[in-house]
Amino acid sequence: MKIFCVGRNYAEHAKELGNEVSDEPIIFIKPKSALLQSHTPFYYPEFTNEINYECELVLRISKNGKYIQEKYAANYYNGISVGIDFTARDIQNRLKEKSLPWEKAKAFDNSAAVGKFIDITPQFNKKDINFSFKLNKDVVQKANSAEMIFNFDSLIANISTYFSVNIGDLSLTGTPQGVGECVVGDELEAFIENQSLLKLLIK
Ligand code: ZN
Numbered sequence: 001m002k003i004f005c006v007g008r009n010y011a012e013h014a015k016e017l018g019n020e021v022s023d024e025p026i027i028f029i030k031p032k033s034a035l036l037q038s039h040t041p042f043y044y045p046e047f048t049n050e051i052n053y054e055c056e057l058v059l060r061i062s063k064n065g066k067y068i069q070e071k072y073a074a075n076y077y078n079g080i081s082v083g084i085d086f087t088a089r090d091i092q093n094r095l096k097e098k099s100l101p102w103e104k105a106k107a108f109d110n111s112a113a114v115g116k117f118i119d120i121t122p123q124f125n126k127k128d129i130n131f132s133f134k135l136n137k138d139v140v141q142k143a144n145s146a147e148m149i150f151n152f153d154s155l156i157a158n159i160s161t162y163f164s165v166n167i168g169d170l171s172l173t174g175t176p177q178g179v180g181e182c183v184v185g186d187e188l189e190a191f192i193e194n195q196s197l198l199k200l201l202i203k
Contacts, residue, residue, distance in 0.1 A: 001032045001035075001166070001168045001169060001170075002029050002030070002031060002032065002163075002166075002169050002170075003029065003030040003031070003032075003034060003035065003112050003169070003170045003171070003172065004027060004028075004029055004155075004159050004163070004165075004169065004170070004171040004172070005027070005028050005029065005030060005056075005085055005106070005112075005171070005172045005174075006025055006026065006027060006056075006150070006155060006171070006172065006173050006174040007022075007026035007027075007028065007174065008020075008021060008022055008026055008149075008174065009025070009026075009148050009149050009150055009155075009173060009174025009175075010143065010147055010148060010149065010174055010175065010176040010177065011147075011149060012147075012176065012177035013174070013175055013176050013177045013178075013179065015177070016177050016178075016179070017179075021149060024158065025150045025154070025155055025158045025159070027158065027159055027162070027163075028102070028103075028106060028107070029107070029163070030106065030107040030111060030112045031107060033109050033110075034107055034108065034109060034110065034111045034112040035110075035112055035114060035170075036110040036111075036112060036113040036114070036200070037113075037114065038113070038114070038115045038116060038197070038198045038199055038200060039199060039200065040110075040200060041200060041201045041202070041203040042086065042110055042113065042188075042200055042201070042202050042203065043110070043203050044183075044184050044202055044203065045088065045108060045109075047088070047091070047104075047108075048088035048089075048090055048091055048105075049090055050088065050089045050090040050181060051086055051087070051088060051089070051181065051182055051183075051202075052086070052087045052088075052089045052179050052180060052181055052182070053084050053086065053133065053135065053140075053141075053179065053180065053181075053182050053188060054084060054085040054086075054087060054175035054179050055082060055083070055084055055131070055132075055133030055141045055175060055176075055190050056082065056083055056084070056085055056172040056173055056174055056175045057080060057081075057082060057083075057129065057131055057145060057172075057173045057192075058080065058081045058082060058083040058114050058115070058117075058170055058171065058172050058173070059077040059079070059080060059152060059156075059170065059171045059173065060077055060078060060079035060080070060081070060117050060168075060170060061076060061077050061165050061166065061167060061168065061169040061170065061171070062076065062077055062078035062079070062167060063075060063076045063165075063167060064164065064165065064166050064167055065160055065164070065165050066160055066164045066165070067160060067161060068156055068157055068160040068165070069157060070153045070154050070156075070157040071153075073152070073153035073154075073156035073157050073160075074126075074152075074153055076156055076160075076165060077120065077152070077156065077171075078119060078120055079117035079118065079119055079120060080117065080118050080120055080124075080126075080129070080192065081114055081115040081116060081117045081118065081192070081197050081198070082115045082131050082133070082190035082191065082192055082197050082198050083112060083113055083114040083115060083170075083172050083190070083198065084112075084113040084133075084188065084190065084198070084200075085106070085111070085112060085172050085175060086108075086110070086111040086112070086113065087105060087106055087111070087179075088104070088105045088106075088108070089105070089181075091104055091105040092105035092106065112170075112172065113188075113198060113200055114170060114198070115190055115197030115198030116197045116198070117197075118192060118195070118197070126145060126151075126152055127145060127146055127151070128144060128145065128146055129144065129145040129192060129193075130142075130143075130144050130192070130193050131143060131144075131145075131190070131191060131192050131193075132190070132191045133178075133188070133189070133190045133191070134188070134189045134190075134191075135180070135182060135186060135187075135188060136186055136187050137187070137189075140178050140180060141175070141176055141177070141178035141179070142176070142178070143176030143177075147176060148173065148174060149174075150174075152173065155171065155173060156171070159171065182202050183202065184202050184203060185201075185202060186201070186202045187199075187200075187201055187202075188200050188201070188202070
């Protein structure tokens, strides 16, 4: 099982970190050991002094595939949730400066928190999903899937050009603006529409 993640998929977020928008999806992978389930605490790692939250919509892959065409991509995922792409921003900045791979900043243990899934039914409008993220009860991130630069289907098509997608894989589809730091004691909660799907504490 692997977790595909997408960088800079919302223009306003790319801007807030001083990054340019890419003309093709920026993909990186987190291993299975990165998965953190809802209601499990996130233990602040000792190797960083700057953990950022990035709240993102998450897709659940339901079919094995490779070289999936965009027009068929919707057949390859059947669930949606919200997740947090925990990022050691201090380490990421250091690695980026030296043009080094950023796994240490992004793919460490428990760095991908994933909430409860909602089944995607034919009635579900994937182009109009509101999601939001609360830090200690304040809404700090709020967006709609329509704001994504690359939509779900084009992401799956692009990912599967390079990597096989397998049943049980997940994809975090990029964070909107509003990312920020979290510290020990913080309470994090993520929603699709008004439904709370992910809740955890930083310990
Ligand atoms: Zn992210």
